[in-house]
Amino acid sequence: MKIAVLSGKGGTGKTLLSVNMAVIGENTTYIDCDVEEPNGHLFLKPKEVIKEKVAVKIPVVDMGLCNGCQKCVEFCKFNALAYINNKLMVFDNICHSCGGCVLVCPEKALTEKDKIIGEVQKGVSQGINVLSGILNIGEASGIPIIDKLLGEEPKNSQKTIIDCPPGSACIVMESIKDADYCVLIAEPTVFGVHNLSMVYELVKLFNKPHSVILNKCLDGKNPAEEFCIENNIKILDKIPFDSELGTLNSNALIAARESPKYKKMFSEIFKKIIEEAQHEAAVNP
Amino acid sequence: MKIAIPVNDKSLENGVCQSFGRAPYFLIHDIESKENTFLNNSAALSRGGAGVKAAQMIADNEVDALLTPRCGDNAAGILKVAKIKLYKTEGDSIEDNIKAFNEGKLSPLMDIHPGLHDHGGR
Ligand code: SF4
Ligand code: SF4
Numbered sequence: 001m002k003i004a005v006l007s008g009k010g011g012t013g014k015t016l017l018s019v020n021m022a023v024i025g026e027n028t029t030y031i032d033c034d035v036e037e038p039n040g041h042l043f044l045k046p047k048e049v050i051k052e053k054v055a056v057k058i059p060v061v062d063m064g065l066c067n068g069c070q071k072c073v074e075f076c077k078f079n080a081l082a083y084i085n086n087k088l089m090v091f092d093n094i095c096h097s098c099g100g101c102v103l104v105c106p107e108k109a110l111t112e113k114d115k116i117i118g119e120v121q122k123g124v125s126q127g128i129n130v131l132s133g134i135l136n137i138g139e140a141s142g143i144p145i146i147d148k149l150l151g152e153e154p155k156n157s158q159k160t161i162i163d164c165p166p167g168s169a170c171i172v173m174e175s176i177k178d179a180d181y182c183v184l185i186a187e188p189t190v191f192g193v194h195n196l197s198m199v200y201e202l203v204k205l206f207n208k209p210h211s212v213i214l215n216k217c218l219d220g221k222n223p224a225e226e227f228c229i230e231n232n233i234k235i236l237d238k239i240p241f242d243s244e245l246g247t248l249n250s251n252a253l254i255a256a257r258e259s260p261k262y263k264k265m266f267s268e269i270f271k272k273i274i275e276e277a278q279h280e281a282a283v284n285p
Numbered sequence: 286m287k288i289a290i291p292v293n294d295k296s297l298e299n300g301v302c303q304s305f306g307r308a309p310y311f312l313i314h315d316i317e318s319k320e321n322t323f324l325n326n327s328a329a330l331s332r333g334g335a336g337v338k339a340a341q342m343i344a345d346n347e348v349d350a351l352l353t354p355r356c357g358d359n360a361a362g363i364l365k366v367a368k369i370k371l372y373k374t375e376g377d378s379i380e381d382n383i384k385a386f387n388e389g390k391l392s393p394l395m396d397i398h399p400g401l402h403d404h405g406g407r
Contacts, residue, residue: 073341076334077331078333078334079331079333079335079337080337081337082337082338082340082341082344082363083341084344084363084366084367085367087366089362089366091334091359091362093359094334094337094359138399
């Protein structure tokens, strides 16, 4: 079973929830899809880490064959090609490796070469499989890394937690595409509502069963809660504002590993999520 | 000699556009004949790489200099290969900038920003 954890922006508690759930289940896998700023490994501190580079295809031109027709330039939706001063220029950092220009070139002047854009790291943290992806700075898209990460999920993994990138861009869609259930985490502020509504639209679009966990809850008005009630979104749980939890978290410790109190709290949350996901799978297979 | 300026509108009145790749129009001004032509920037609405596409358009129009408030690294790379000089505009007025350029008072654009590149709408 794959559970994706999403939020509209960073710092809402996405990784907090993900790593704490990962250490509770048995035979779980934690996948950090936040490839621009992976931080789950800082908490889980995996051992026996194996690193593998991820490469994409980038076009290279043979100027001896190129006749300057510019068909490739017109074709490229990402504007990664330019033809200037009788020379074709390729902008690797915005090329999305679609391969289209190579097909379109009538002179067969374009071929592809590998370019490394990042890596995946696989390790183990007290029996939990930890997979992280890292996108090199300045690269166009982390999607090839996410594809690779999701493909590396061990076959025997009973429960897999996918820590998604923040936001609702295509990289998030890629991260949740195989998820059985999505958990949205939100803060109790007006900004929190805005961020929540973005990810809510996304999971609706993908028709994923979902619910919300409200983090950092205080007494009094909670705009994120009101949003959920208005839109008929199930609120699975509320995590109260808690400075002890915050301190553990900012020291890169996993609360559920440090204290029985938090172990109990996250076990209950995890149990609810699993029940919800199983229920959804039974009614909407 | 021809110069290009990213502008907000097809007129000299509505000012220099603060973005290069995403400017709606480019003014092409001929220094000798004082003739003004406005080009639609087809890159303005593209999903990504607007700077590259806009720079290609500027190069295709055989201008000698680009007057702009800012420019990304990919576009600057193209303009360099095309031997188009980059100058930094001062203030919003199009006519003042043309005048300043003619008097040699504009400084070369130095701060080329790393790509914003609009990937995936983060
Ligand atoms: S399509 Fe081929 S021949 Fe035409 S400009 Fe591109 S590389 Fe050159
Ligand atoms: S591979 Fe696709 S994105 Fe890259 S330059 Fe060619 S057409 Fe553009």
